[in-house]
Amino acid sequence: MKNLLTFAVVLGAIIVGLSGCKVDMPKETDSSFETMTVKQSDIEIPIKFSAKMRGQSDVNIMPQVSGQLMKIMVTEGQQVAKGQTLFIIDSRNAQHELQSAQANLQAAQANLQAAQAQANSAKLEYESNKNLYDKKIVSNYTLENSHNTYRQAQASVEQAKASVSQAQAAVSRARVNLGFCTITSPVAGVVGAIPVTAGDQVSPMTQLTVVSGNQKMEALFSVSESILEEGVSMNETKSDKSEYLTELPDVTFVMKNGTEYPHKGRVTSLTGMVDAVTGSLSCIATFPNPDGLLYSGIQGTVVLPINMKKVMIIPQGSVVRLQDKSQVYKVQADSTVTAINIKTSDPGNGKDLIVLEGLKVGDRIVTVGANNLQEGQRVLFPAEAAKK
Secondary structure, rough: OOHHHHHHHHHHHHHHHOOOOOOOOOOOOOOOEEHHHHHHHHEEEEEEEEEEEEEEEEEEOOOOOOOOEEOOOOOOOOOOOOOEEEEEEEHHHHHHHHHHHHHHHHHHHHHHHHHHHHHHHHHHHHHHHHHHHHHOOOHHHHHHHHHHHHHHHHHHHHEEEEEEEHHHHHHHHHHHHHHHEEEOOOOOOEEEEOOOOOEEEEOOOHHHHHHHEEEEEEEEEEHHHHHHOOOOOOOOOOOHHHHHHHHOOOOEEEOOOOOOOOOOOOEEEEOOOOOOOOOEEEEEEEEEEOOOOOOOOEEEEEEEEEEEEEEEEEEEHHHHHOOEEEEEEEEEOOOOEEEEEEEEEEOOOOEEEOOOOOOOOOOOEOOOOOHHOOOOEEEOHHHHHHHH
């Protein structure tokens, strides 16, 4: 009982002491939201296109003659030089054909020599008889016979010359066919898949491999007409389009694993017709390939930077997403906010948006904390506004 009385006295003393002292409690103050004034500026947009690589001079390797494939001199993926031997086809038949053609040529040349000798003899006899005829020693009949013999000999010479020409052409064809038995690379590049094996019978319809000329590589991609419609009109001349291509910035190729290819490329080709199905134009960007890092068939992304001038740019954090709508809070003259529907385009830099509709230059919007605002809420206060 004594303890309770003591506690009551102490508690009363504390209350009296507090009532005699003035304690300053912290005051709640309102602070302004972060805002910005919309203005125009320039921005570079990295536009991305799916692309597939090919060698600038991909060549299908097919034999020119039929026969048995004797040797495969390269392997898949091997780097080869121009003129390097790739395949060897059985050349025995071709060698026999060449030998036969050479023999026929020798026979034709021998016949020509004999015909020329006969023609020379006939010419001498004709000239002799003509001289005797002029002296009235031989008759006209003898002269005419010797003249006919000479003309026939000359015809035999011409026929023998034609036979020699035909034989020479046959030798040339045989040599070419023999050369076709050794298949070489027409370009420097990389050997593709080899679907045949040694011992197979091949013909001019057989594809042996593809050699990709990889000193320069081409990335094939499609560009939406809307992207280039301001730069290239379908009615422009070829020279105008070429001038436009030279003014395009360098492009980048990004591998499927996200690695950026170290060498920049250039857009070198742009078709003049829009695909009726896709509504796009076919483009080619050419990349140097000094280290052989690019191969035909690999896929990736071509990044084309497009410079847009005098556009309205706002931070992504200032936009509130409501289902299919995008809104920003516009600051009114009385420091309250109103939700404004806008249309935007993503430039792909991860931080900004380009305003297409809904705002104009000079508008003030909330940039931080927009998700916590309500219509008509005040966002600027005199003390904070003065500091701005």
